[in-house]
Amino acid sequence: MANPVLVEVLRGAIVESRHRGAVSVVDADGRAVLEIGDVERPVFPRSAVKAVQALPLLESGAADAYGFGDREIAFACASHSGEPDHTRVALEMLARAGLDESTYECGAHWPTGHGATIALARAGGTPTQVHNNCSGKHAGFLCTCCHAGIDRYGYVAHGHALQEMVREALESMTGVAHGMDACGTDGCSIPTYAVPLKKLAHGFARMATGTGLARERAAAARRIVTACMAEPFYVAGTDRADTVMMEAGRGRIFTKTGAEGVFCAAIPELGLGIALKCDDGATRAAEVMVAATLSRLLPSGDALGAQLAVMARPVLKNWRGVEVGALRPASVVKS
Numbered sequence: 001m002a003n004p005v006l007v008e009v010l011r012g013a014i015v016e017s018r019h020r021g022a023v024s025v026v027d028a029d030g031r032a033v034l035e036i037g038d039v040e041r042p043v044f045p046r047s048a049v050k051a052v053q054a055l056p057l058l059e060s061g062a063a064d065a066y067g068f069g070d071r072e073i074a075f076a077c078a079s080h081s082g083e084p085d086h087t088r089v090a091l092e093m094l095a096r097a098g099l100d101e102s103t104y105e106c107g108a109h110w111p112t113g114h115g116a117t118i119a120l121a122r123a124g125g126t127p128t129q130v131h132n133n134c135s136g137k138h139a140g141f142l143c144t145c146c147h148a149g150i151d152r153y154g155y156v157a158h159g160h161a162l163q164e165m166v167r168e169a170l171e172s173m174t175g176v177a178h179g180m181d182a183c184g185t186d187g188c189s190i191p192t193y194a195v196p197l198k199k200l201a202h203g204f205a206r207m208a209t210g211t212g213l214a215r216e217r218a219a220a221a222r223r224i225v226t227a228c229m230a231e232p233f234y235v236a237g238t239d240r241a242d243t244v245m246m247e248a249g250r251g252r253i254f255t256k257t258g259a260e261g262v263f264c265a266a267i268p269e270l271g272l273g274i275a276l277k278c279d280d281g282a283t284r285a286a287e288v289m290v291a292a293t294l295s296r297l298l299p300s301g302d303a304l305g306a307q308l309a310v311m312a313r314p315v316l317k318n319w320r321g322v323e324v325g326a327l328r329p330a331s332v333v334k335s
Helices: 046-053 055-059 070-075 084-096 114-122 135-148 161-174 197-209 215-230 241-249 283-297 303-311
Strands: 005-011 014-027 032-036 183-185 191-193 254-258 262-267 272-278 315-317 323-329
Touching: 005 283, 005 315, 014 197, 014 283, 032 283, 046 055, 046 135, 046 161, 046 197, 046 215, 046 254, 046 262, 055 135, 055 161, 055 215, 070 084, 070 135, 070 215, 084 135, 135 161, 161 191, 161 197, 197 215, 197 254, 197 262, 197 272, 215 241, 215 254, 241 254, 241 283, 241 303, 254 283, 262 283, 272 283, 283 303, 283 323
Parallel strands: none
Antiparallel strands: 005 014, 005 323, 014 032, 014 272, 183 191, 254 262, 262 272, 315 323
16 A cells, blocks of 8 residues: 655756655544554664653652652653753763763764864764663663663663563553564664554554553553643754644644654643654655644634644755755645
């Protein structure tokens, strides 16, 4: 099954490029609300499921033991830009567990935020593991290990006790077995599992509502989603799509990007979960797809829906600042 074109890229008034993909919207009971394209095809959710991967941090009692509030919980779900406020929180989280940056096993890269990279280079610095966009998630992993009395060495490896806790949380939320036949290795070295889009969407509907979850897990899930909506800068960073959309939402929408054109989201007030994938892995198209889908699902006349509709049509400018084109959702997404 070939997925339909979901995003068009205009240069002037002419369509220059097209992005295909699939979108699944599911309610908390698992009923399909919207399906576009092949929603049964397994995809690697990558960083889009960091909120689910953070469940053991709360359920183990580690978050409370170390005094973590919304900021730290949101940061445990982050794909951050490596800005100074991000690296500061990462180090603070580790310090509360008596750890430092040397305990990370995620690897180092330059900040994903252009401004942060320029500032670091200008100061004569070099990237370290704290600049890794996943350092917040890994801080949460390490804190969970320390509080739960789990050997932290090799915490990224498949079969490690911490990763087994994460795998169980993913299976519980999506209702899909996460076996070796569907397992790969993520960019930050932890296991990642391919899951059908519709199951990911259901998982985020359950995260937002607690439907079908044990009381403790429902409370932890809601606390994570609430923290991310309250502190969106610590989920992403300056001018990043997740930050911009959740700041506009003011506690009404949750979004989380993943590598290779994956996006997951939830609208708690409607009890809906969303998962989508841009076939060619383009982040620019996935951002248009999620903004357009959220706008479509909100009630007619909703001011937030109107804001998201504008976000779904970003303008393209050249290096002189001249407007040269735009991205727009295809009619199948808007209808």
